[in-house]
Amino acid sequence: MGPNLFTNYYETASMILFAIGFTTLFLQPNIIKKIIGFNIMDTAIYLFLGAKGYIAGGLAPIIVNGVTDPSVYINPIPSGLVLTGIVVSVSVTAVSLALAQRLYKRYNTLNIDEILLQVEKERA
Amino acid sequence: MKTMKNKITAVFKKFIDGDFDIEAKEIKVKPEIKSEHKEQSMKERYLIWHDNHGVHSFKTIYAGCSIFVCVTLAVILLYTVSYLPAYGNPLNPANNEVSDRYTEFGLEETGAVNTVAGMILDYRAFDTFGESAVLFVAASIVMMLLKKDEKKRSKHLEDHSRDPIIKHIAQVIVPCLLIFGVYLVLNGHLSPGGGFSGGAVMGAGLILYSSAFGYRKASKVITDKLLRNIVFVSFCFYAVAKGYSFFTGANHIPTGIPLGTAGNIISSGLILPLNIAVGLIVTCTMYSFYALFNKGEI
Amino acid sequence: MIVFELILLGFLIFCSIAVSISKSLYSTVVIFMSYSLVMSLIWIILRSPDLAITEAAVGAGVTTILFFITLKNIDNMKDGNTDENDEE
Numbered sequence: 001m002g003p004n005l006f007t008n009y010y011e012t013a014s015m016i017l018f019a020i021g022f023t024t025l026f027l028q029p030n031i032i033k034k035i036i037g038f039n040i041m042d043t044a045i046y047l048f049l050g051a052k053g054y055i056a057g058g059l060a061p062i063i064v065n066g067v068t069d070p071s072v073y074i075n076p077i078p079s080g081l082v083l084t085g086i087v088v089s090v091s092v093t094a095v096s097l098a099l100a101q102r103l104y105k106r107y108n109t110l111n112i113d114e115i116l117l118q119v120e121k122e123r124a
Numbered sequence: 125m126k127t128m129k130n131k132i133t134a135v136f137k138k139f140i141d142g143d144f145d146i147e148a149k150e151i152k153v154k155p156e157i158k159s160e161h162k163e164q165s166m167k168e169r170y171l172i173w174h175d176n177h178g179v180h181s182f183k184t185i186y187a188g189c190s191i192f193v194c195v196t197l198a199v200i201l202l203y204t205v206s207y208l209p210a211y212g213n214p215l216n217p218a219n220n221e222v223s224d225r226y227t228e229f230g231l232e233e234t235g236a237v238n239t240v241a242g243m244i245l246d247y248r249a250f251d252t253f254g255e256s257a258v259l260f261v262a263a264s265i266v267m268m269l270l271k272k273d274e275k276k277r278s279k280h281l282e283d284h285s286r287d288p289i290i291k292h293i294a295q296v297i298v299p300c301l302l303i304f305g306v307y308l309v310l311n312g313h314l315s316p317g318g319g320f321s322g323g324a325v326m327g328a329g330l331i332l333y334s335s336a337f338g339y340r341k342a343s344k345v346i347t348d349k350l351l352r353n354i355v356f357v358s359f360c361f362y363a364v365a366k367g368y369s370f371f372t373g374a375n376h377i378p379t380g381i382p383l384g385t386a387g388n389i390i391s392s393g394l395i396l397p398l399n400i401a402v403g404l405i406v407t408c409t410m411y412s413f414y415a416l417f418n419k420g421e422i
Numbered sequence: 423m424i425v426f427e428l429i430l431l432g433f434l435i436f437c438s439i440a441v442s443i444s445k446s447l448y449s450t451v452v453i454f455m456s457y458s459l460v461m462s463l464i465w466i467i468l469r470s471p472d473l474a475i476t477e478a479a480v481g482a483g484v485t486t487i488l489f490f491i492t493l494k495n496i497d498n499m500k501d502g503n504t505d506e507n508d509e510e
Contacts, residue, residue: 055212
């Protein structure tokens, strides 16, 4: 193990969150919970990016009194990337929820195992 | 000896006549028949077992495998994190010359006080354009998946009576939300905010209005056609404005758009109109998500 | 300050575990909403106010509403799935 596991506590927490979201995505049979797990993975990645751009003691990247020295502010690039990413994650969520509604209409269940069984039965 | 010879000739004759196969006699051995029979029964047994226990054992194996994959992934990720450069250190490789340039020359080149707005709407404006396109595509997909037929729609339009508490609270909150959203969009280059956040706040305000005062009242003002036109005009404006700015910038022609004094509302060239375009697109998309999910139409 | 940050991060992890454990889907969505709100607090600590506003409006507002409407629609289909199901 390297030396920085506890110094980088934001990154550590975001990776734990990513793993939990991944586990939820894999192990929960319910589609709605799978979607929430996917969202948790999204936010974990955003947290990681945001923590990478933070500089201790830096200000928010809004220029005050014309001071343009880069050492005063935090890194603006992760903020810009995450800002667009958050909005994309909403549209992904909306599309997957619409698909979940269609699946429920067709198979009358949200459980993915039962949906698979029904599909197999129909094929046979 | 003679009998043996007779036997062979008889067999040979039979073989020539075609009703006897020498090779088959030699190769046809009993164990093979047995194994074929056994295989069939194995298959049957497997099918019976699959019908009874297949799903259950599949679930167990799947759960075991996925736990193994997740734990391995977590360990690998944490191991990597432990070797990353320390959190908050200004000398990290992430804080390189690109971000330095954005903060150092951002104000001068784009005129935006908010460096993030200057970055996503000036230096990286094509990225934001693709972003808005993603929103538009998502709204189209949701429309394809959830839009209802004409005859079904009338049945669902009946509004049940609304809760008076929600109505009274919404009367206070909705104007505040809308004004805050407009402020965020218009001040996107001066303070935190911008098209995405302001659009999301305005969309939330419209959603609250629609859910508190009934869908009919909202759909009188916000129609399908209006939303479509707003999104179309915003997209065209964004594409034309940014195409012009990129074309002139790449060929070192002065754009002729004044940057204004930094800190004023009307300043920083194209960023303010682009913010408005993005904000309108986001608002319309959020509201159409809500309307499509709730009623199956905009 | 570090203690406060650690409490917030611990709350995030707690919420994400509670999502998988909780039985009712409605409470799952509410847990996810509080997760988003705490996330927006963390964005303020990380000095990114743009992200804080967006996350609060989008994560706690719009996404939660979409989840709730989906659950409502599914409940409606459960009650009267005869008139909803006949188009397939």
